Amino acid sequence: MIDSKIRVLHVAPSLGSGGTEKVMQSFACNMDREQFATAVYSPVNGPRGRLLRQSGIDTYIGTDLLRVLEKFKPQIVHLHRAGWTEPGSLRPFKLAGTPVLVETNVFGHHDPSPEGALIDCHLFVSEFCASRFEKINSIKVSFPKYGVLYNPVDTDFFLAHCPPGRKIPTNVFGRISRADKGKWSRLAYDFLPALQHLVEQRKLPPFTYKIIGGIPDAEKFVAENGLTEFVRFLPPVLDDAEIADFMNSISFLAHANDTGESFGLVIAEAMAAGLPVITHPSAGLRDNAQLELVDDGKTGIIARNTREYGQAVHFLLTHPEEAHSMGEQARAKAARLFRAQDIARRLGEIYHELLSRKEADGRAGQSRSAI
Known part of the structure; x- marks a missing residue:
């Protein structure tokens, strides 16, 4: 049953033919379907929408992201974006109370905004991007806040x-x-x-x-x-x-x-x-x-x-x-x-660890509030 699975919503700027969209498609299609119920949201349709649906991945197209979040109720939202500040783009996740936000940071940029702080884990697509991020921003790249996960290739x-x-x-x-x-x-x-x-x-x-x-x-x-x-x-x-x-x-x-x-x-x-x-x-x-x-x-x-x-x-x-x-x-x-299957397996492990940490933090917070 879908309720026993972890619900993951991938969010991309479009479903076009670019590399960012292809990586998102690969992640969505290669995740273990026994563990994860995966869907994709984008404000703009494109050729990858058809390919996703042919692979059995539900797609949500349009401008009302909050309604999609309320309908699908993802435990994890995985953003595919450049990494820089995008004013207002993360607000729907705060309103919906999305438990875990993961970002594939395509270009290794830093989002210092209050909204950016909502993201639980930033994944860089190369060691180069992680190293440059550390050098420019004087921020240590260490898990669970930061990590490196190569793009998947079949x-x-x-x-x-x-x-x-x-x-x-x-x-x-x-x-x-x-x-x-x-x-x-x-x-x-x-x-x-x-x-x-x-x-x-x-x-x-x-x-x-x-x-x-x-x-x-x-x-x-x-x-x-x-x-x-x-x-x-x-x-x-x-x-x-x-x-x-x-x-x-x-x-x-x-x-x-x-x-x-x-x-x-x-x-x-x-x-x-x-x-x-x-x-x-x-x-x-x-x-x-x-x-x-x-x-x-x-x-x-x-x-x-x-x-x-x-x-x-x-x-x-x-x-x-x-x-x-x-x-x-x-x-x-x-x-x-x-290898796509290996990268997707590692991503699944990251999802599990982030959820476990969030649940542990929630229990700790409840304990402190009871004192």
Whole structure:
């Protein structure tokens, strides 16, 4: 019976196709349904709403969050948000008397507001985010108030659909992101003319660069530099099956994003598919968790500038055995650290511990009031 289960409501800003929403979907779908009755609330519907409902997860869409809380009566609300102050957004949970509030803090920001104090546990998505949070805010990251929980990746699915023995094209590589300028760096295309020159000199076989999430700047660069024979811009993908098909069509992932990654979901998915990843450091205190995922020379290559980025692409194109070895090391790391079922199990343990602590605090408070 549902009443014997712990009721968990995941709250996301939308049910769109972004990484935050995908992580929420993975948590909701991978929680132990013998222990937890899970539902999802969002003010904005989107394609993930359909996927959630197909998986048997109830969704509540609209602006009246308080009514949803009164109807579903969650014991735990799990927020998926940037981490900074959002005035008024937490008030419904106070009014409804929600026992436990958990936050997946996507970007590692600090909410010093009185409302922010309502959150019982802030979970950072990488060790980088936790470390930067400590450094900037002089707040110790320690459980139960703070912790680190990597984003879940369905590594079992990618192992089955992108198996180690599959035929990998040696002259095709790719990039995948949202079609958002904020998810790009010029490193993602500035290296192309140098490789084009090598092809013209017959020092490099012709190659194909597949791009999901192209932006006008990239498309203009490709057109103006006569690179259209090397670059294919593709439509967006939504689910893991579509992502696996894309990963099976390339030999490595070319990642470049000036703002960096607080985790790097696409990087982790490429690793789970057995692909090495080229990425780069971010400047200053920008997100840099991509360096936490990619181990230079082991699971991919870290490039610091356009020349190094082009050299990394050239190396992986011309050294398929080394690329394959890096990819399999990447797969092993992803399975060890990001496997969705393991991450969901750990989240369930966190839920239980937070509820136990809240119940113990309540009993202690009753005892003190009786004295």
